[in-house]
Amino acid sequence: MQQPIDLPSHSDEIPSELGGLRLTKQRKVVYGVLLDLRDHPTAQDVFLRAKERMPSISLATVYNCLEALVVHKLVKQVNFDRSPSRYCPNLEEHVHFQDEATGEIHDVIFKKGVKLEDLLDLPQGVEVRELELTLKGLMPSSNQ
Template identity: 45%
Template sequence: MKETLTDPLTADKMGGLRMTKQRQVVYEVVQEMAMEHPTASAVYAKAKELMPTISLATVYNCLETLTDAHAITQVNIDREASRFCPNLQPHAHFFCAKCDSVFDVDLHHKADASEPWNLPEGSLIDEVNVAMRGVCPNCRED
């Protein structure tokens, strides 16, 4: 058996996923905290405010389910804890080494992430993951 829609508000974004209370809470929290690119524990902390009985395991489960359903994206930088992002457009991430914040970086108009790369002839690219490190405009001024 599989997915049924229960919540019309988010159904379209959930790709026909069964929408439980927990998934809804986790999804909302990821959206609210989008700018922070929260880790699983950060989502957990916030989610508990809305639903005190939710467990960390459930937060992990929901994040995985939502990721698999392409409702959110998992963002990894080095070996740090994964962060989660509701931005579904192709984009890169910029990590400021000074303030530790994460910014979404869009592609230039009509640009392609694999553009500068001399890909092996005949390879099939599913996904290009781009992470940048540096100092953000705010921190450069300090």
């Protein structure tokens, strides 16, 4: 759960522009929601939390903001099967593990020095641009 270097850890500190993205009031609220509680919320979850901070915000805007944040690489969109997308402000390279007992999603990082592409039998010259790895299973505490 490390925060990305050079990014604010709390919404109070969000500047007015970031990564080339103009941070409007709504985008700040949405980004702040994601930073403040990093539990991989759905757009619907984000919408409800954002409304507490800005009651006038609309669901369409939340979708728009999330997309803008994803496009500008401030937030990762996380998909498990075809369930509603979840959003994650952790910018470190990581993958996601869902505890089947609780539904909670946890960030998991690669062991030091591991490069996934070394492990796969990819055709010569393939250029990997994106990678999404999701795991499901049981956490120790729920595994009894």
